[in-house]
Amino acid sequence: MATNLTMPQIKKSILIVGAGPGGYVTAIKAAQMGAKVSLIEADKVGGTCLNVGCIPTKALIHVSSTFSAIKEQSAKLGITVSGMDVDWAKAQQYKGSIVKTLVGGVEGLLKANGVAVYRGRGIVKDAHTIQVGSKTLTADCIILAVGSEPVRIPIPGADLPGVIDSTGTLALTEIPKSFVIIGGGVIGIEFASLFASLGTKCTIVEALPRILPPIDAEITRMVRADLEARGIAILTDARVESIEQAGASYTVHMNYQGQAQTVEGEKVLMCVGRRAMTQGIGLEEAGIVLNCGKVVTDDHFQTNVPGIYAIGDCNGKLMLAHAASAQGIAAVNHIMTGRDSYHAETVPSCIYLEPEVASVGRKEEELQEQGIAYRCGTFSLSGNGKALIEAGGKGMIKILADAKYGQILGVHIYGPRATDLIAAAAIAIRLEATVDEFTSTVWAHPTVGEALGEAAEAVFGNSIHWPPKKK
Numbered sequence: 073m074a075t076n077l078t079m080p081q082i083k084k085s086i087l088i089v090g091a092g093p094g095g096y097v098t099a100i101k102a103a104q105m106g107a108k109v110s111l112i113e114a115d116k117v118g119g120t121c122l123n124v125g126c127i128p129t130k131a132l133i134h135v136s137s138t139f140s141a142i143k144e145q146s147a148k149l150g151i152t153v154s155g156m157d158v159d160w161a162k163a164q165q166y167k168g169s170i171v172k173t174l175v176g177g178v179e180g181l182l183k184a185n186g187v188a189v190y191r192g193r194g195i196v197k198d199a200h201t202i203q204v205g206s207k208t209l210t211a212d213c214i215i216l217a218v219g220s221e222p223v224r225i226p227i228p229g230a231d232l233p234g235v236i237d238s239t240g241t242l243a244l245t246e247i248p249k250s251f252v253i254i255g256g257g258v259i260g261i262e263f264a265s266l267f268a269s270l271g272t273k274c275t276i277v278e279a280l281p282r283i284l285p286p287i288d289a290e291i292t293r294m295v296r297a298d299l300e301a302r303g304i305a306i307l308t309d310a311r312v313e314s315i316e317q318a319g320a321s322y323t324v325h326m327n328y329q330g331q332a333q334t335v336e337g338e339k340v341l342m343c344v345g346r347r348a349m350t351q352g353i354g355l356e357e358a359g360i361v362l363n364c365g366k367v368v369t370d371d372h373f374q375t376n377v378p379g380i381y382a383i384g385d386c387n388g389k390l391m392l393a394h395a396a397s398a399q400g401i402a403a404v405n406h407i408m409t410g411r412d413s414y415h416a417e418t419v420p421s422c423i424y425l426e427p428e429v430a431s432v433g434r435k436e437e438e439l440q441e442q443g444i445a446y447r448c449g450t451f452s453l454s455g456n457g458k459a460l461i462e463a464g465g466k467g468m469i470k471i472l473a474d475a476k477y478g479q480i481l482g483v484h485i486y487g488p489r490a491t492d493l494i495a496a497a498a499i500a501i502r503l504e505a506t507v508d509e510f511t512s513t514v515w516a517h518p519t520v521g522e523a524l525g526e527a528a529e530a531v532f533g534n535s536i537h538w539p540p541k542k543k
């Protein structure tokens with residue numbers, strides 16, 4: 073549902089706790105819709121995403137992928153490079169300058185929209201009241217956007233000084249020579265790719281039989297093969313049991329496919345998930361129902377206490393910055409107009425590797441499990457000119473469509489600029505577009521995007537730039 077500034081001004085007041093991408097976006101949207109908004113933040117505005125998450129990570133990934141692109145491709149492209157190196161201190165400065173610019177931008181936007189920002193930890197007192205230090209703030213509604221923090225597995229050695237989380241990794245003052253990464257989820261795989269490009273010997277240790285469980289299995293296999301080809305060791309079915317310090321390095325002990333095994337690293341990154349930061353802020357006392365620490369909400373993101381909403385990582389539905397923002401806007405729409413505006417099926421997942429991974433909608437495994445009749449079209453990016461020029465033709469696009477009407481149900485991309493291309497697929501899913509509508513759209517040439525049209529062609533027929541399937 074679209075919202076705009078011409079909407080009747082409804083006099084509502086809203087208290088928002090947490091100024092990450094969930095809370096600050098929600099605050100701006102609520103102010104634009106005429107609410108009196110107070111935003112409470114204990115630390116810096118921008119939350120995990122801007123300060124110690126998405127943005128600093130992507131800034132360093134930009135450094136590492138630029139470095140590896142020059143290193144790997146310069147000879148082939150006829151570019152002479154000598155004495156190439158990474159000045160990590162400068163890379164860190166670059167990261168810091170991007171973060172500073174964006175945090176300053178958010179502060180400016182909050183001010184320009186008339187949002188009152190209170191510094192301190194917000195404690196919920198009742199359905200209309202938040203305590204911040206000595207101040208008592210009241211409003212018609214409360215939106216909790218308190219985010220999450222990294223989890224540590226309770227094993228011997230988990231608290232050793234060289235065992236760090238994603239925040240510690242972003243603050244490293246030197247590039248480690250070797251890194252053991254516990255957890256083959258999004259954080260583990262992104263950091264392994266980043267540091268491998270800078271020359272670090274990375275070993276990923278994942279308890280499950282595969283890395284990146286939320287991603288399409290076929291793409292995961294391709295990602296794994298490419299990471300291994302870049303020298304990253306990946307141990308799956310490997311459950312870490314303890315860590316011990318051995319001089320300047322650390323030994324990680326694990327059960328690897330039923331056998332005891334060890335792996336050494338100068339640093340150990342523990343990235344085994346995140347938990348909602350819901351403790352000690354008065355939620356249980358206010359009667360709000362939690363499930364394993366996550367705030368339970370309905371489809372409007374309203375808790376069991378009328379007027380109190382919870383959006384983003386703290387409700388545990390989907391720990392993604394853009395999902396938090398979208399949920400916050402939906403909560404505000406519900407408060408201000410009573411209408412819905414969240415379309416969970418359009419929330420993309422993006423992983424910043426070389427090349428990138430992005431997906432939206434249903435996975436093939438889900439459709440199979442749910443017995444939904446579907447057709448699948450795939451297109452290898454080795455058949456796409458732009459992908460060949462820029463990334464050696466690595467990757468593929470997969471489109472899943474309803475078997476009868478051709479409605480697009482899921483799109484999965486592994487290739488250059490996948491994280492930008494996925495926007496077209498998300499809109500297609502939002503508009504319930506069919507394969508026919510996708511193929512009859514004209515895609516610019518030469519672009520990686522035209523491979524989306526080719527993958528759609530493959531759903532019911534043949535792609536133009538791929539030989540026909542043998543009958």
Ligand code: NAD
Pocket residue numbers: 225254255256257258259260262277278279280284285310311312313343344345346390391392421422423424
């Ligand atoms: P995750 O849940 O995605 O992955 C953690 C992995 O650790 C799992 O695969 C799990 O099986 C494994 N694990 C758990 N215990 C283990 C053990 N004892 N030994 C070995 N492996 C073990 O968690 P994450 O990677 O920490 O990410 C946290 C959240 O942040 C996720 O929700 C993720 O989507 C989000 N995030 C998203 C992005 C992005 O969108 N690009 C980037 C970073 C983080």
